[in-house]
Every structure is written in structure tokens, then in C-alpha cells.
Amino acid sequence: MKSVWITAGALAAAMAMTPACAQAQTQDNPVEQGVKAWQSGDYKGAVDRWRGPAVAGDADAQFNLGQAYKLGRGVTADLNQAEDWYRRAAVQGHVQAQDNYGLTLFQNGKRTQAVEWLKRSSSRGEPRAQFVLGTMYFNGDGIDRDWVRAYALIVRSSQSGLPQASAALAQMDRYISLQDRQQGLTLARRYEEEQGRPQPPVQFADNTPPKPQPKPQTKPDAKPRPAQVAIADKPVVKPAPPKPAPPKPAVVRDGGxxxxxxxxxxxxxxxxxxxxxxxxxxxxxxxxxxxxxxxxxxxxxxxxxxxxxxxxxxxxxxxxxxx
Missing domain, CATH: 3.30.70.1070 (Sporulation related repeat)
Structure with a gap:
């Protein structure tokens, strides 16, 4: 049975796409002081400021320590320590910690434990989790093999712009039947509808009329969410694609x-x-x-x-x- 494997480099690249630390909103808060130290390059000072609140149960500080151990800044890189601090924040409902916890469990070889957290992140539309979980479904790695669900998840991750997912999709196309790919695309569309996205994928092999898309509604948060400050490389801004040139007449050859x-x-x-x-x-x-x-x-x-x-x-x- 063919398999699509996630290399260490591909997973590391996917996990490094959104490294950020959480920042408290009061200026005298040690979590924010740690963020400022981090931004100035004083990584050890940042870790020292975060450790006390993290031990006391502050989810933002716990998440930040997880990031420091994952990246190896201010401390020696240690995925086991990163996993532990992500877990502490994740069980308190810290969304970014939940995303990174599932990915780190996978990276640490704890496939079965990772599944629950990867499913949560995938249902929220997190492309890295969709990429990893889709590959697990394809390979039967820590979960029952399901090529239709695998294809749907990898399609969604690829459409979010994750290059590792696009590469995995090209491999899957060589082994998955046309019928399973059709079903996978239909399932991907259903996932998008359930998430309330305004433009799900084009209808394919589906005879039911499209459901009306709900208008987006803005609900005030009960509590203001803390600002997020990037702590790694600046995000890459993709240039706008050039306008396509008018199509030129071409000779059509029929190769079947x-x-x-x-x-x-x-x-x-x-x-x-x-x-x-x-x-x-x-x-x-x-x-x-x-x-x-x-x-x-x-x-x-x-x-x-x-x-x-x-x-x-x-x-x-x-x-x-x-x-």
C-alpha cells in the first residue's frame, strides 16, 4: 500500500508558519514585559519574565514558554518541554496552544493522542492541522485509513495556501481513484459550508441543490482577546498576481x-x-x-x-x- 510521508523538514516548515506569542494588555504585566524583551532580542529575559506567571497558571505565559522551547530561544530547544507548556495552556482553552499542542504531539510520535487535538484545529480551518491529519488518514497512521477524508482535508489545506499540502495532494492524485477524489472534493465542500465560508469549492458529483449561505454575523466577545505579536520572521507578503494577458490563438491537437x-x-x-x-x-x-x-x-x-x-x-x- 502506497504512503505519503511528512518529512521532518516539511512538518517543521508547516509548524513555523505562525509562531507568535501572546501579549497581556496591561503595561506592567510580566507577560507583556516578556514580549517586549523578546522583541528586543533578550530571549532569556523574556523567558525569565514568563516562567513565574506560567507556573501560576497564566495560559498566555504557558503558550509563550512553549514557543520558546519549540524555537530554542532563551532556552535549549526541547519539544517535550514545548509539548508540556502547550498542554497546560490548551486545556484552559487557549486556541493557539491547542493548535500547536496537536502538532507537537504528532512530531513527538504520539499519534493517537494527537488525533483529538488535530481534529479540533482542523474543524476551525487550521491548515497545518488539516495537512497533518489528512496525511494520517491517507497512511492509516494512528487512525483508521480513510482516503476520501484524507483527500478532503488535504484539498482544504492546499486551498489555504500551504505548499506542503499541495505537494502531498500531487502524490495522492497518483494513487486515489477518480471516484474517491470526487467524493473527497464533495466532502471538502461540505466542510467549508459547515464552517460558514462564503465561497465553498465548486459543486462536483453532488445532486443536491446548494444550501443558502448564512450572512456573516458579528458577535461581540465576552472578553477582549489579547493582541498577538509575531516573535519570528516577519510574514511574507505575496505580491499581487499579474493580470493575465489576452489568450492567444493556439493550434488544438487531439491526443485523446x-x-x-x-x-x-x-x-x-x-x-x-x-x-x-x-x-x-x-x-x-x-x-x-x-x-x-x-x-x-x-x-x-x-x-x-x-x-x-x-x-x-x-x-x-x-x-x-x-x-
Whole structure:
């Protein structure tokens, strides 16, 4: 059975994407004093200020100590110590600590214990947790193997911009059947709907009418959330993508390859989808192919698998179909 493995480098890169420390809101609070020391490069001074409140039960200070031990700043790097301090803050409801606790349990080889916390983080839309949990489902690593659920989680993580998830998705595409990928994409859409996102993935192999999306509502927090201060490298700001150039006429070669962009029980829905996507496939034609009770929406022709895969780059879901 094929497996997709998370290398130490990939996991470390994913976990390092959001290193932040929690800051108290009163100027004379030792937690904030520690944050200021950290920002000035006095890591040991920061740790010394956080340790007392952490031992006394302050969740922000506990989380910050976990970060210090994970990064090895002000103290010797120690994932076991990081795990312990994350745990203390996590059980008090500290969301960032819960996210890092599940990831650190996984990194420390405690797969079964990690599952509960990774599921919590994944349900909140945390892409690192979705990446790790999806890979566990694919490999049957600490949890029962479930390729449909694995594909759904990795798709969601990849769509959040996590590059490690996109690389894992490319590996999974080589082993997971088209039917399981269709079901995984449908499940990913359902996850997005349950989370209340305004733009879930495009409907695929699903015959039920889309549910109306609830309008976002703003609810005041019972208590103001503490500000978050980055304690590692500054976040990378991605430049805006350049405007696409007008498409140039190209010679269409037929190598027997097409791409599938949907499958519907109602043929009218298949035609409606093509009406929305036709502009993304200049020079190609649509094929409505019956497959049992479904009408598959195929677009082509393409000369090769590589050309078909390239056509899928800007459309999700989209699956190359060979001759």
C-alpha cells in the first residue's frame, strides 16, 4: 500500500508558519514585559519574565514558554518541554496552544493522542492541522485509513495556501481513484459550508441543490482577546498576481486527453456549469458524457496529460481524463 510521508523538514516548515506569542494588555504585566524583551532580542529575559506567571497558571505565559522551547530561544530547544507548556495552556482553552499542542504531539510520535487535538484545529480551518491529519488518514497512521477524508482535508489545506499540502495532494492524485477524489472534493465542500465560508469549492458529483449561505454575523466577545505579536520572521507578503494577458490563438491537437470539471444527476446542471466555465477553456469544446445516472462534463481535446493538467491549474475541481 502506497504512503505519503511528512518529512521532518516539511512538518517543521508547516509548524513555523505562525509562531507568535501572546501579549497581556496591561503595561506592567510580566507577560507583556516578556514580549517586549523578546522583541528586543533578550530571549532569556523574556523567558525569565514568563516562567513565574506560567507556573501560576497564566495560559498566555504557558503558550509563550512553549514557543520558546519549540524555537530554542532563551532556552535549549526541547519539544517535550514545548509539548508540556502547550498542554497546560490548551486545556484552559487557549486556541493557539491547542493548535500547536496537536502538532507537537504528532512530531513527538504520539499519534493517537494527537488525533483529538488535530481534529479540533482542523474543524476551525487550521491548515497545518488539516495537512497533518489528512496525511494520517491517507497512511492509516494512528487512525483508521480513510482516503476520501484524507483527500478532503488535504484539498482544504492546499486551498489555504500551504505548499506542503499541495505537494502531498500531487502524490495522492497518483494513487486515489477518480471516484474517491470526487467524493473527497464533495466532502471538502461540505466542510467549508459547515464552517460558514462564503465561497465553498465548486459543486462536483453532488445532486443536491446548494444550501443558502448564512450572512456573516458579528458577535461581540465576552472578553477582549489579547493582541498577538509575531516573535519570528516577519510574514511574507505575496505580491499581487499579474493580470493575465489576452489568450492567444493556439493550434488544438487531439491526443485523446480531456479534463473532467463536474458530474451531475441533472443534465441541466451540467450545462449550467459549462456556461460558467466556458471562458476558462478558450478554443476547447464541451462533451456531455452519460455515466450511469450521472452526466459528466468533459472539456477538450488536449494533446497530452501534461497539457490537460495545465488546463486544470486555474479550475478546481478539475481532473485529467486519459484516452
Amino acid at each position: 486527453w480531456k479534463v473532467q470539471v463536474g458530474a451531475f444527476g441533472d443534465p441541466g446542471n451540467a450545462r449550467k456549469l459549462w456556461g460558467q466555465l466556458a471562458g476558462r477553456f478558450p478554443g476547447r469544446q464541451v462533451y456531455y458524457v452519460k455515466a450511469g445516472n450521472l452526466t459528466r462534463v468533459l472539456v477538450g481535446p488536449y494533446a497530452s496529460r501534461a497539457e490537460a493538467s495545465g488546463a486544470c491549474a486555474s479550475v478546481k475541481p478539475c481532473v485529467p481524463v486519459g484516452p
